Amino acid sequence: MATVSILIPAFKPDYLxxxxxxxxxxxxxxxxxxxxxxxxxxxxxxxxxxxxDASIRYLHNACGDTRLNSRRLWEASDWQxxxxxxxxxxMPQSVEVLVDALRRHxxxxxxxHERVIIDEHDNVTFAPPSIVPxxxxxxxxxxVLVENMVSLMNNFIGEPSNIMMxxxxxxxxxxxxxxxxxxxxxxxxxxYLNAAEYGPLVLVGxxxxxxxxxxxxxxxxxxxxxxAGFFEWEVMVRGEATAGRMSADALARA
Numbered sequence: 506m507a508t509v510s511i512l513i514p515a516f517k518p519d520y521l522x523x524x525x526x527x528x529x530x531x532x533x534x535x536x537x538x539x540x541x542x543x544x545x546x547x548x549x550x551x552x553x554x555x556x557x558d559a560s561i562r563y564l565h566n567a568c569g570d571t572r573l574n575s576r577r578l579w580e581a582s583d584w585q586x587x588x589x590x591x592x593x594x595x596m597p598q599s600v601e602v603l604v605d606a607l608r609r610h611x612x613x614x615x616x617x618h619e620r621v622i623i624d625e626h627d628n629v630t631f632a633p634p635s636i637v638p639x640x641x642x643x644x645x646x647x648x649v650l651v652e653n654m655v656s657l658m659n660n661f662i663g664e665p666s667n668i669m670m671x672x673x674x675x676x677x678x679x680x681x682x683x684x685x686x687x688x689x690x691x692x693x694x695x696x697y698l699n700a701a702e703y704g705p706l707v708l709v710g711x712x713x714x715x716x717x718x719x720x721x722x723x724x725x726x727x728x729x730x731x732x733a734g735f736f737e738w739e740v741m742v743r744g745e746a747t748a749g750r751m752s753a754d755a756l757a758r759a
Contacts, residue, residue: 508535509600509669510582513590514574516543520592520717521552523627527594529558533601536588541566541578572681572692579677587672589665592717594623599713603669606642606707613644614674614703615696617667618713625719632712636661639711647701651745654694656755658738662706664716665693674703683741690733694741 511528515521521540528538538561542549545567553563564581568574579587586607588600599618606616622631637643654661662668680699681692688695700706720727742759745751751759 507537507584509533509537509586509588509604510584510672511536511538511588511590511600512575512578512582513538513540514543514571514578515540515549516571516574517592518549518552519719521549522555523594524590524592525553525556525561527596528590529556529560530597531595531600532597533604536560536600537562537582537584539564539578539582541568541574541581543568543571543574545569576677583672585672586669587675588669591664591666592719593620593664593666594627594715594717595666596713596715600669602709602711602713606709607669607671609642610644610705610707612704613707614671615700616669616707616709617662618709618711620663620667620714620716621712623715623717625717627715629715630718633661633663635710635712637708637710641710643708643710644705645701645708646705647698648750650698650701650706651750652752652755654697655738655741655745656751656759658742658759660691660694660697662693662697665696666714666716668696670696670700675700683737684744686737686740688733688737690730691737691741694737698741 540553541564547565550563566574566577603616621629624630680696682688683695746756
């Protein structure tokens with residue numbers, strides 16, 4: 506089985522070429538890159554085919570739905586590990602360090618590394634405090650996520666471009682939901698909680714990707730779906746507390 510599928514659910518052309526270029530410059534080279542064009546007119550085909558690289562596959566998904574586009578990309582790939590990439594940029598060792606982390610900890614369904622924040626012009630605007638030193642690994646079980654992410658309503662893992670998942674350990678039909686709730690805004694947090702049900706998440710120290718903040722992104726403060734984040738955090742807090750998975754102190758913080 507080949508190793509890594511990098512999945513790029515795409516809609517706008519603005520940052521697509523930079524995302525693809527960052528995927529092509531990985532030090533780990535056993536990869537395929539799948540780009541899902543969510544436009545009816547297939548306007549992104551020229552950008553993808555312009556690279557002239559056999560490792561890139563263009564899919565005209567035209568779903569009109571980022572979540573469905575992501576799922577179709579997942580279904581179109583069948584490699585061992587899956588790496589998401591959106592409008593962001595991967596540093597050259599992103600794939601290599603995540604593959605190494607998952608090989609070292611085969612009981613885990615997901616690994617992630619740290620990232621910096623960049624703007625529309627690739628300027629670094631913020632580097633969050635490091636959780637562990639560069640190159641060091643740490644295992645985070647689901648209790649750690651509940652106590653330090655859900656109760657504080659703080660996604661310290663970051664965005665899907667920072668993560669890699671083990672295909673056979675993940676059910677893509679449910680991984681972006683919380684229990685029976687279809688999640689609109691906190692899809693990433695749902696994924697992390699669900700992946701942690703399989704085994705501890707592996708944290709790789711070091712900044713190996715750049716999350717791009719720009720005005721037109723779905724997660725931006727101008728997005729109409731931002732409001733869903735407020736009640737979805739509460740759904741998760743109440744759900745974890747009701748299930749007895751959140752300490753009294755953590756519930757009080759929440």
